[in-house]
Amino acid sequence: MNKITVLGSLNVDTTFRIKRFPEPGETVHVHEKTSAAGGKGANQAVAAARSGAKTAFIGQIGDDGAGKFMLQSLENDNIDGSYVSTSESVGTGTANIMLDENGQNCILVYGGANQKLTVADVKKAEPVIKDSDFVVAQFETPQDAATAAFQIAKANGVTTVLNPAPAPSTSISTELLKLTDIIAPNELESASITGIKITNEDSMIATADKFSNMGINNLIITVGDKGAFYSTQSDRELIPAFKVKAIDTTAAGDTFIGAFVSQLKPDFSNIKSAVTFAQHASSLTVQRLGAQPSIPKLDEILKVENVQ
Numbered sequence: 001m002n003k004i005t006v007l008g009s010l011n012v013d014t015t016f017r018i019k020r021f022p023e024p025g026e027t028v029h030v031h032e033k034t035s036a037a038g039g040k041g042a043n044q045a046v047a048a049a050r051s052g053a054k055t056a057f058i059g060q061i062g063d064d065g066a067g068k069f070m071l072q073s074l075e076n077d078n079i080d081g082s083y084v085s086t087s088e089s090v091g092t093g094t095a096n097i098m099l100d101e102n103g104q105n106c107i108l109v110y111g112g113a114n115q116k117l118t119v120a121d122v123k124k125a126e127p128v129i130k131d132s133d134f135v136v137a138q139f140e141t142p143q144d145a146a147t148a149a150f151q152i153a154k155a156n157g158v159t160t161v162l163n164p165a166p167a168p169s170t171s172i173s174t175e176l177l178k179l180t181d182i183i184a185p186n187e188l189e190s191a192s193i194t195g196i197k198i199t200n201e202d203s204m205i206a207t208a209d210k211f212s213n214m215g216i217n218n219l220i221i222t223v224g225d226k227g228a229f230y231s232t233q234s235d236r237e238l239i240p241a242f243k244v245k246a247i248d249t250t251a252a253g254d255t256f257i258g259a260f261v262s263q264l265k266p267d268f269s270n271i272k273s274a275v276t277f278a279q280h281a282s283s284l285t286v287q288r289l290g291a292q293p294s295i296p297k298l299d300e301i302l303k304v305e306n307v308q
């Protein structure tokens with residue numbers, strides 16, 4: 001069983017179901033409003049845990065009901081929440097998600113306590129980071145917190161996975177890139193970092209070369225319903241997606257990351273099957289509503305694996 005530590009965000013999501021996205025200045029009717037646990041970091045931890053990994057979480061909540069709810073949802077999935085600190089000045093993160101009838105979403109995130117996570121908070125989690133196989137981070141928490149976690153990881157032989165989501169508004173620090181073993185963007189995040197638009201396999205190979213020049217030799221790009229491309233020093237392949245009818249793509253990318261690291265061997269020798277497993281997991285997520293409620297458990301993923 002892989003041991004995973006995820007550093008990242010905890011958000012309470014409110015999803016507004018609408019027919020289509022509004023134009024600027026337009027008002028549209030919401031025909032359903034629901035709330036659920038979310039946040040890219042927490043979703044990835046839940047996906048890892050439900051896929052069978054021993055999982056711990058580093059993050060920050062506010063001193064409020066939403067924070068207690070988020071902590072409880074980690075506990076419900078047997079995720080070690082001992083390294084979730086509480087901000088006394090700012091509330092728990094929230095996300096407002098517009099979901100259209102094609103299953104596409106637009107998300108507004110209020111970072112709140114997620115943005116207050118400090119290097120000192122991360123240092124307190126040194127024991128759990130050292131004891132992990134993989135440490136995973138994204139960009140809904142500060143970059144210097146991710147850098148501190150990756151420094152501890154790399155000093156102790158732990159593999160680091162960076163999911164640069166949402167696409168950073170400032171450049172990624174060279175220190176963080178140096179400490180990253182695998183980078184896993186979606187096509188838009190990838191283009192915003194490298195300047196290379198993902199259009200076909202050639203552009204994916206060019207992207208892998210560009211990341212190599214930045215010091216990261218292992219890349220996975222998720223390309224929505226086209227599938228996922230992986231590239232290591234010895235192997236690269238675009239694995240097509242499974243055709244399913246998506247009703248809500250929220251947390252599909254997070255499910256992919258969490259499920260992927262739950263299966264990956266630290267020498268990456270099974271990367272292709274770990275990517276395929278992650279695709280099966282996220283193909284289930286997109287067929288259900290909400291972030292964490294839609295993330296599948298191991299037995300459900302294995303059922304899909306057996307059918308494909």
Ligand code: RIB
Nearest residue numbers: 011038039040095251291
């Ligand atoms: O990736 C999906 C997540 O993004 C949602 O759960 C929401 O909280 C935002 O962080």
